[in-house]
Amino acid sequence: MNTATRLRAALADRLAEDGTPMEPEWGSAVRAVPRELFTGSYFRPVAGSAPTSYRPVREGEPGWLEGVYSDETLITQLDGRIRADDVSEEAVHGSPSSSSTLPSLVLRMWHRLGAEPGHRVLEIGTGTGYSTALGAHRLGDGSLTSIEYDPVVGAAAAAALKAANFAPRLVIGDGLRGDPDGGRYDRLIATCSVRYIPLPWLHQVEPGGRILVTLSGWGYANALALLDVTGPGEATGRFLPGCTSFMIARPHDRPPRPTLALLPGEERPSRIDPAKLDDWTGGWIAQLAAPSAERLGAGAEQILWDVSTGSQARTARDHDGGWTVVQHGPVRLWDRVEQAVHRWQAAGEPRQEEFGITVSPTGQQVWLRTEDGPGWDLPI
Structure with missing residues (x-):
């Protein structure tokens, strides 16, 4: 050996x-x-x-x-x-x-997807091709299509798969648009994160099929969701336990911005501890509340910067052991974060597995515990 x-x-x-x-x-x-x-x-x-x-x-x-x-x-x-x-x-x-990606997470993802021989599977993000190879070994080359955005990365993966004697269908292109040939699939697994569920996925995965994807954003918070497709353009699902993160899909990454310059604004006491945003779920709640904001800093000194409007919020510890926030611009980012964090705290600070997601042609919403519970719209 x-x-x-x-x-x-x-x-x-x-x-x-x-x-x-x-x-x-x-x-x-x-x-x-x-x-x-x-x-x-x-x-x-x-x-x-x-x-x-x-x-x-x-x-x-x-x-x-x-x-x-x-x-x-x-x-x-x-x-x-x-x-x-x-x-x-x-x-x-x-x-x-x-x-x-670390092998244990790759295997957990395939396990959660529930892909079996005979299922047609679309993988978004070939990456190095290692996850693709594991899937091809288990499901067969003919059952798996994998799409990679970066042509250099995709070419290296294709060479590695060939050297390892695997031959799944490989595509170079924007996986957020789905299969460019319009294939129909039973399962979709994404090894990149997205800000919202791309609508082409919901039309290429058959009703009764599943989508496994990490939702992320410009606040760098992540949550793994398993959705059941209920009809063309429609799905519902739950978030899964654990701390799963992937690099965000390049078309969903934040646009280029200038170097951060902190601007003057209106100062007041903060009604929440800014360090709540360092909690895995707390940071995700803040991202849901301010989805166009990039998050910087940690602990008492947090910075939110809305890349679309230039709005800012920055926090600091005050002399009395509390915190202050300075907000600038048309969007009061910290107001939105405070409201969302208060709703989360009032519910007992539940972890992400108590949240769900509903997707329809008219919108996408993350909700707490039930569809009529507290909810936040995704930025489609």
Whole structure:
């Protein structure tokens, strides 16, 4: 048994021991798919660096293969163009733009999707192709179509899939528009996040089919949703427990903006602790309330910046142990956040699994506990 085969078997055993849902067929996929073909060289964040810098780990160097078979997300591209093999420095700054998701999350996603042999599956975001390969091993090449937005990333994934002897249908294009050939599917799984559910998905997934996708936004909060398609352009679903996050789909990412300049505004006491936005669900609630706002800062010093109107809100601790907020612009961002957080607190600060989502041709709404409970419209 060579080193890679041994490490694959050890990873499968470790994932099972750690409680990752893994039917025998998926365990077989983990043992069979050579992840090193899909990651190649990768980046690791440098501990303690601020802003975060990344060290390239090059293919073949000591520890490279062991890192490939760790249950970690491996960053394979920065800033939409920089790959580890392109870097000559010891470390480099950048924003992660492509990665190989940690295997335990990949398997949990496939498990939650409930895809079985015979299902036609559309994957949005081929990425490195590792998740695609696992799906093709389990479901068969002919059952799986995968769409990748970045042509460079897509070409690398296609080469890796071919080298691993898989041949699912691969498409380069905007996955938010669905299958450009108008295919019909039983399941859709997204390995990127979106601000709202793209309507083409709701017409290409058959009624009775499922969509598994992470909802995110410019506040960098995330929530994993499983939706049942109830008709053309219609679906309803629930959010799932746990802390799942993916890079946002590039067409849904925030538009370019100038360097932040804090502007004067109206000051008053804050009616909530700004640190509530550091809570996984609290930050998501704030994002629902102010969906066009980018969130910066942490703790008592939060900044919201609405990229569409230029509105701002910034908080700080006051001398009496409370907090103040300064708001500028036509949208009172903190007013909206306070109202949403108060509704969430009045309900007992429930986690995301107590929320649901309803999608129709006229709108998309996230709601708490029941469809007639507190709700927030998504920014379609």
